[in-house]
Amino acid sequence: MHLRFLIALAISFSISSVVEARSVVLYVTDDQGLDAGCYGNPVIKTPHLDALAADGTRFENAYCTTASCSPSRSVILTGLYNHANGQYGLEHAYHHFRSFENVRSLPVILSKAGYRTARIGKFHIGPESVYRFDEKLPGNPRSPVEMAEQCRRLIESSSAQPFFLYFCTQDPHRGGRANDLPHQPDRFGNKPRGQSYPGVEAVHYDPADVIVPPFLPDTPTCRAELAQYYESVSRADSGLGRLIEILKQAGKYDDTLIIYISDNGSPFPGAKTTVYEPGLRLPCVVRNPNAQKRGVVSRALVSWVDIAPTILDFAGVEPPRRMKLHGRSLLPILEQEGPSGWNEIYASHTFHEVTMYYPMRVVRSGRHKLIWNIAHPLPFPFAADLWNSATWQDANRHGEGFLYGKRTIKTLVHRPQFELYDLGNDTNEVRNLTDDAGHHDVLVKLQHKLREFQERTGDPWILKWQHE
Numbered sequence: 001m002h003l004r005f006l007i008a009l010a011i012s013f014s015i016s017s018v019v020e021a022r023s024v025v026l027y028v029t030d031d032q033g034l035d036a037g038c039y040g041n042p043v044i045k046t047p048h049l050d051a052l053a054a055d056g057t058r059f060e061n062a063y064c065t066t067a068s069c070s071p072s073r074s075v076i077l078t079g080l081y082n083h084a085n086g087q088y089g090l091e092h093a094y095h096h097f098r099s100f101e102n103v104r105s106l107p108v109i110l111s112k113a114g115y116r117t118a119r120i121g122k123f124h125i126g127p128e129s130v131y132r133f134d135e136k137l138p139g140n141p142r143s144p145v146e147m148a149e150q151c152r153r154l155i156e157s158s159s160a161q162p163f164f165l166y167f168c169t170q171d172p173h174r175g176g177r178a179n180d181l182p183h184q185p186d187r188f189g190n191k192p193r194g195q196s197y198p199g200v201e202a203v204h205y206d207p208a209d210v211i212v213p214p215f216l217p218d219t220p221t222c223r224a225e226l227a228q229y230y231e232s233v234s235r236a237d238s239g240l241g242r243l244i245e246i247l248k249q250a251g252k253y254d255d256t257l258i259i260y261i262s263d264n265g266s267p268f269p270g271a272k273t274t275v276y277e278p279g280l281r282l283p284c285v286v287r288n289p290n291a292q293k294r295g296v297v298s299r300a301l302v303s304w305v306d307i308a309p310t311i312l313d314f315a316g317v318e319p320p321r322r323m324k325l326h327g328r329s330l331l332p333i334l335e336q337e338g339p340s341g342w343n344e345i346y347a348s349h350t351f352h353e354v355t356m357y358y359p360m361r362v363v364r365s366g367r368h369k370l371i372w373n374i375a376h377p378l379p380f381p382f383a384a385d386l387w388n389s390a391t392w393q394d395a396n397r398h399g400e401g402f403l404y405g406k407r408t409i410k411t412l413v414h415r416p417q418f419e420l421y422d423l424g425n426d427t428n429e430v431r432n433l434t435d436d437a438g439h440h441d442v443l444v445k446l447q448h449k450l451r452e453f454q455e456r457t458g459d460p461w462i463l464k465w466q467h468e
Contacts, residue, residue, distance in 0.1 A: 056287030079308030089351030144239020145199030172232030
């Protein structure tokens with residue numbers, strides 16, 4: 001009897017500790033770059049993300065670790081680089097990449113600690129046993145307001161257990177058929193004018209008004225696609241607004257950590273699947289209900305390996321002892337604009353589609369960034385949706401000398417072994433300093449950092465330093 005009493009007491013303490021914890025919403029958009037009002041775009045309408053940023057912390061230098069959907073999402077939910085968790089590329093169809101069976105993911109850890117875990121929308125990682133959620137909520141991932149309504153029961157529940165909600169839109173990922181023209185309404189999941197998704201007031205954009213980022217060509221075709229992309233981003237923002245409204249109505253907003261990120265850069269060549277800034281540098285807004293300062297703009301260099309540690313820290317849950325996370329919690333720096341010790345990030349890309357073998361490793365330390373194109377003799381491979389995009393097809397017909405943004409098509413496709421950039425003077429990454437004598441010491445230092453990173457995180461591709 002005495003033993004049973006002690007066991008019951010231990011269980012009660014375990015439950016009470018998690019009851020005191022708060023709920024978490026992780027809101028992940030699909031292929032959204034730094035395109036939002038709070039990130040300086042005066043044209044695109046994202047009022048709800050802007051409001052969240054004003055009530056929390058907006059990171060100016062937040063990076064995914066690989067600009068590909070499945071690998072990036074595996075990092076978000078494990079705190080491990082994809083070369084360590086095994087999700088080297090896309091999960092679906094014949095690509096068939098999967099994380100290792102022994103990986104312990106965020107939802108599994110939280111569920112074991114007493115959280116109610118639920119997901120809705122795009123999943124795109126595997127196996128499901130590794131990324132198991134207690135509940136899968138129904139909802140069209142292109143209809144984010146409807147998705148938010150499907151979460152109402154979870155949020156309004158009177159359960160004493162906190163919840164972890166993984167909310168993933170499919171906006172603004174490309175949709176439609178490969179031969180669609182840019183002006184057709186289904187390229188980014190948008191409906192024809194006069195139609196809309198439930199609860200969504202569509203925001204339409206004039207191609208003449210969009211802001212063409214420096215990595216893209218300023219052509220009528222590209223502008224038409226950007227207008228469609230903007231509309232899809234605004235639709236994702238409307239889902240965030242409804243979800244926050246539901247949280248407030250349920251009295252849960254002031255008890256909930258909200259993190260808004262994208263899985264990778266915008267769905268245009270030169271961004272998604274690359275390790276250039278438009279592919280890796282993404283929106284990241286964190287609203288900690290316990291923070292005293294609001295509207296913080298942080299210059300810290302942070303990474304998606306930091307997301308899982310942040311959520312576990314907020315929940316008061318320790319990861320398994322045998323599991324060493326590659327990131328660290330953002331909670332201690334949410335109220336600091338320039339925290340010390342946050343000036344370095346790494347990236348690790350290997351595949352997108354199974355036919356797209358092009359491993360790249362990256363370190364950004366301070367203002368300098370080094371890219372190691374491990375398969376540099378190969379032409380850079382294109383994702384099917386990017387190759388078939390009207391923007392690329394329109395540009396590609398002009399030949400390899402055509403200036404696609406700040407690069408020619410030739411230099412975009414054919415990469416050197418190393419690329420070294422001074423982002424302080426060259427934000428568009430067009431002047432490779434690898435052969436510049438004045439930057440030799442920087443090059444050697446960053447190469448050494450890359451090797452140390454690979455050793456520290458168990459990267460199999462470290463052998464390429466000796467064999468190639």
